[in-house]
Amino acid sequence: MGKKMCWTIIFFTLAVNVVLLQQTVEAYYGLEYEQVFRNTILGCISVAVTLLALIRWWKLEYKK
Numbered sequence: 813m814g815k816k817m818c819w820t821i822i823f824f825t826l827a828v829n830v831v832l833l834q835q836t837v838e839a840y841y842g843l844e845y846e847q848v849f850r851n852t853i854l855g856c857i858s859v860a861v862t863l864l865a866l867i868r869w870w871k872l873e874y875k876k
Contacts (some may be wrong), residue, residue, distance in 0.1 A: 818869035
């Protein structure tokens with residue numbers, strides 16, 4: 813996985829997090845708490861993927 817692929821994954825997962833945050837807020841105000849829980853879990857998974865891609869990018873960028 814190259815540097816460009818890492819950045820693609822980072823931007824994509826951050827976009828997913830923005831959408832999930834918006835849906836979570838709407839679900840919370842609509843009292844749909846099962847969707848809040850689901851979106852929170854998916855957001856945490858997305859953050860983990862983002863961090864793994866960022867760490868991989870750091871290793872590729874600064875291995876010299």
